[in-house]
Amino acid sequence: MSSLLVRETHKLLRAQGSLLFVETIPGVKYGEIIEVELPSGEVKLGQVIDASKTMTVIQVFGGVSDVDLKRSKVRFRGETLKIPVSIDVLGRILDGLGRPIDKGPPIIPEEYRDINGEPLNPASRLPPSEFIETGISAIDGLFSIVRGQKLPIFSGSGLPHNRVAAQIVRQARVRGKEEKFAVVFAAIGVPYDDAMFFIDNFRKTGGLEHVVAVINTADAPVIERIATPRVALTIAEHLAWSHDMNVLVVMTDMTFYCEALRELSAAREEVPGRRGYPGYMYTDLATIYERAGKVAGRKGSVTQMPILTMPDDDITHPIPDLTGYITEGQIVFSRTMWLKGIYPPIDPLMSLSRLMKDGIGPGKTREDHHGVFMQLISSYAEGVRLRELSVIVGTESLTPRDRKYLEFADRFEREFINQGEYERRTIEETLDRAWNLLAILPEEELKKVKPEHIKKYHPKYKSLSS
Amino acid sequence: MLKGRIYRVSGPVVVAEDMRGVSVYEVVEVGNERLIGEVIGVEGDKAIIQVYEDTTGIQVGEPVYSTGYPLSAELGPGLIGSIFDGIQRPLTKLEELIGFFIKKGVKQPSLPRDKKWHFTPLVKQGDKVGPGDYLGYVQETEVVKHYIMVPHGVSGTIEWIASEGDYTVEEPVARISGREVTMLQKWPVRKPRPYREKLEPDKPLITGMRVVDFMFPLGIGGKAAIPGGFGTGKTVALQSFTKWSHAEITIYIGCGERGNEMADALHSFRKLIDPKTGKPMMERSVFIANTSNMPVAAREASVFLGVTIGEYFRDMGYNVLVVADSTSRWAEAMREISGRLEELPGEEGFPAYLGSRLASFYERSGYVKVYGNPERMGSLTIIGAVSPPGADFSEPVTQSTLRIVRALYALDVNLAYRRHYPAINWLTSYSLYIEKLREWWMQIDPEYPQLREFFSKTLQREAELEELVRLVGADALPVDDRLILEVARMIREDFLQQDALSLDDAYSPPYKDAWMAHAIKLFYDKAREAIDAGVPFEKIRELKVRERIARMKNIPSTTPREEMKKAFGELYNEIINEFNALIEEVKTRV
Ligand SMILES: Nc1ncnc2c1ncn2[C@@H]1O[C@H](COP(=O)(O)OP(=O)(O)OP(=O)(O)O)[C@@H](O)[C@H]1O
């Protein structure tokens, strides 16, 4: 019915920043998508963000500074932003709103989906528990990822987050399983080179047919950036829930997303929250990150690895802070590590994977994994504490025990965390490596590992028995 | 029933016109999809409504219907083992109906209407009854006897009572002076359920977490907050409280948090066996899940819904624990709605009524004498997580909460980085219940006050010494101080640290706490004795028994008490023997 009505208006009242105030037409819907047609014929998209009987407020993607109020018109589409989805998107490159930009053939849609998705019923979720082996010791050994998890990388500008993410994408696998998988890569406000780095990487390793790239580069409209992660996740959900695929979504750089959100909020003249970011940023980010998961009775899964750069390397900045409050852990990069030449420069103390407990252990990784992990971290923490202490009092005043800890901490960084960009270590290699390092410490210090595991895996006993 | 029209839509806030006669807190149905909303303000003929479902797609001009009722909880058999959203929609039922995505506009009664419950009467015709009196009961699960009580506002003579048999929640089970009573009752979530008298707690709610029970015990019916930055262990702590505490009913409110966490809780509650009953923990639990991606306004309601269900079980005479994760997300929901209403913002944009709204939640805790026959006590303990931005406790939600609660479990990011779990800071946490609970603890162990005092003094002294250690190194300190540092480390690592994932130690009964504390105190006393006898400190540090002490927490909590006592007795002997040997050695050398 409503499609028969002329749902457009010429009564544009006021333009300001990216907001357009127009006279309300009958039946305007909250959240619906509109088109602003400029006198030149150019069309911009926008969305209704406030609708009242007298006036409708529209946020226009791409801004409205150049809108000629008298000679432009607004057409109401009557629905929210939907994108066509299809399994044929695999191997394709799309723009931030999901339109192909790779000069390939048009994609024939299986269906249209609202980019905002719908919340997963918490009662339908399955707790994620399938261990993903990335081949990177620091991650597999200390911060294991499981299918359905959302685990971000907190990086800093100039740190090798893209290289590490590419390595993860290259090497990640679930052992003993040959299943359908896909990678959805979303570039959000990053320089063109960064986006191409990933695509080249996929191309080189011959994995391009498993990949969809959704690209909003630094020069694309800021407002479009709000849609980009949602477009990527809508595609991911379609592949996971309609095509039983295990999908890994890599999104870089969420910092630019948050900045776009702040810009949008400022344009709406909302009361700003901490450091100018809107008070609802937590909820907004949650509607993105919560789209990871596994569902009872379905084969597919959505795993997320968002990447963000911490402004001034400050983890208490609202962007990493709110992200950490939503995601299931975080992998934190440290500049100090990077300057020491450690790749990947992961900070073992600040990093955490909250879903690790369900993904490791007998039958999944190895029986000693939990104990070894706890022991490595707490011994390393002790080593770092003593290292700081020894800066002031000097190593001479340390006890022999303390000196062992110093040695442990150093070698742990160089031999366990540090690894080649093209080096893949199995989880067994990772754990054995860990035992070789733990052997530096007096055996009675190893309180976090079970005595029977010491007997079985400690090099001292292992070499005896073999 | 009134019918108005939508005048304005702005996110979760809708303004409707032609609504004269509607009252604040009344539930309304908004738009053609009849989304659930609640009136939060009235101006002239306009009603301001917060909508509990996504408003996308709603049109100006669509109808709005009033219902005449305030937002209410359905109370009755069927609550236990359920998972509801913030406005009590049954999520498992929704899944059956519409699949694994939550759609809006779907209505389902909170409690199943077709299910029959086996009702056993406890009164007979002619009995005089008043509010809260037991009419009968339903064995809802193997562990929960669900008492059917005379509703508030009803009293008189039992004219008819149903005979033992199976009934749905809507079938009458009694007639009291002309009024029919069913097993289903409704109660407005924002209105506290009344009780006869509030009492001071004289016993703790044992949580099984040593740092809480032994160092900062929580009184039964108490109120506590657990603030901490992300990843410091709020959720793990709340989950272990609901798993292991001595409450008979637990209610877990997931308010603006993660879906995977809720799934994890649901699955583990179905699997884990409650040591107190031998049945799955699910058989005494209720879940409320309004995750961060679900509509914001319903977060606000979820907390009140949870506490109302809690009060209902309290009124039956149970000890109930309600945990809310996270009250900060709830406060943010309030801030968002308030912002949409263009109310004058207070600190950091939170509405001026933040403090009083927080209080109206926590104040519903208490150890009380409830209404009705038989005479009985019930309790409702509340523990709320707080998620301060940047882990900075000076922010408004943490500060407002601190003015209300009587126990604080302050989580410390640096402890969490070091994997000292639970990362509860022993210097900044506190409990105002300690005095009242001393008697109780002294029945477990007459030396409790001295032991606790020793622990807290030692830890404080350690903190004072830390600065010095940084400057001169530990080995430059006098031997007394080095011993303090050694024992403080023992207290931290071998007593306070408790791995929530460890099957043996996730729950620590009070007597185990006390026996562990004794071991450390004994080590200290013997060490002092040895030092006085001239034993060099290095020798003490090398004692083998230190490792035994470190592993004492792994004595499974399921070990029968007598057997555990024996194990600790052996440990004490070992401590004494090793020290005596050292002392002997020195003596013979002299
Ligand atoms: N008592 C404990 N025993 C073992 N591990 C723990 C304990 N407490 C916390 N942890 C570890 O810390 C991680 C984070 O804890 P948790 O999820 O409870 O943090 P949180 O404070 O709720 O964070 P957020 O505010 O982001 O929700 C857990 O996944 C677990 O690995």
Ligand SMILES: [Mg+2]
């Ligand atoms: Mg949490």
